[in-house]
């Protein structure tokens with residue numbers, strides 16, 4: 090939008106060649122955590138560059154709209170630079186900002202949100218708060234989902250390196266909870282010992298594709314999911330016997346994913362041993378989680394995020410609240426004691442089953458959950474007379490579907506609370522909403538993913554005609 094004219098101008102000024110050495114001031118952080126500079130108005134992305142630095146860089150790639158370069162020498166280093174503690178930081182694509190001091194990471198994440206709004210909306214004087222960070226921004230992740238590979242008879246488990254298909258061993262991952270690292274390493278050893286055939290993505294042969302481990306921080310229960318191309322595993326019993334004996338493992342499931350796809354999980358999940366769901370607690374709420382259900386990766390920060398959702402919803406006890414994209418019902422149940430009615434929906438049947446179970450578990454009788462797409466169910470329910478006062482949306486990275494945006498603009502709600510993990514789609518959706526009479530009243534960024542460039546936000550939009 091506003092920046093488009095400038096961008097066209099930059100493109101017309103492309104001069105760079107691969108291999109060219111240039112001196113470049115880094116102006117800001119890009120959405121993937123890279124440093125961004127401008128050379129004769131052309132955008133240049135520099136992995137590992139920090140805003141405020143002055144770098145000698147070598148151009149490695151030239152595209153129509155931008156170029157990429159690598160650092161040759163830091164002519165002026167940032168005072169916010171630090172040595173990344175992780176030994177595989179540069180090989181692994183998981184973290185992008187370990188080389189930046191944490192306080193600066195938080196500032197840069199706020200700037201990402203600011204930049205997205207100024208690029209895609211006309212909102213003046215953005216009501217943007219400081220990023221809410223963690224005191225100890227390590228060991229925070231409750232879940233890892235790692236691909237497997239067999240190389241020269243050795244079972245490897247890890248993450249693909251940035252831009253490659255080489256597996257990086259993550260057994261000492263610093264952002265993962267240590268219990269998860271330990272479980273995964275023990276599962277890897279068991280796979281090695283039992284000789285379960287590992288999936289080969291080139292030939293689409295073999296069985297086991299991924300291993301997922303999720304830990305409930307409050308109860309310490311661990312769930313392990315084996316994701317397999319085949320509906321059963323050879324030597325399944327032997328493997329079950331090994332995994333069920335690992336410390337804190339309370340649930341073991343097999344997910345069947347027979348397709349050639351980059352999606353990790355398939356549609357069918359079968360319990361191999363233990364409980365179908367593990368139980369997490371956030372404050373006084375209990376959330377039972379089955380393997381296919383979404384749950385935020387950072388429980389400590391999730392409590393802060395949900396508190397902000399509650400503050401934004403400003404409930405008095407009389408409201409009908411929609412929890413769109415509800416997952417296991419976590420947000421709706423966080424609000425339920427202050428609402429007259431909660432109604433949620435999600436496309437994943439297991440998540441909706443968890444949400445219904447969780448309502449019962451928390452003694453909530455006035456919450457109901459449905460399987461389906463928010464963009465289809467809400468307009469249908471509106472025709473049948475549903476008039477929500479507050480709608481909470483928490484969509485995937487792609488943002489809200491067009492149908493849902495159309496519904497929210499045609500049938501405005503008093504308060505729309507938008508939880509987002511992608512500032513660009515958030516800002517684009519907010520632009521649609523503000524053009525139809527909503528006002529952005531408050532935006533709070535949360536650091537749910539320290540050491541990475543990801544930022545979560547909670548945005549409150551109000552509609553004047555409904556207030």
Ligand SMILES: C[S@@+](CC[C@H](N)C(=O)[O-])C[C@H]1O[C@@H](n2cnc3c(N)ncnc32)[C@H](O)[C@@H]1O
Nearest residue numbers: 383384414415416435436437462463483484485
């Ligand atoms: C970011 S998660 C949020 C889950 C939940 N609100 C939470 O805080 O844990 C997004 C959820 O949206 C669901 N989903 C994706 N597309 C959807 C759609 N069109 N309608 C409803 N739910 C959808 C996914 O299954 C996932 O559970």
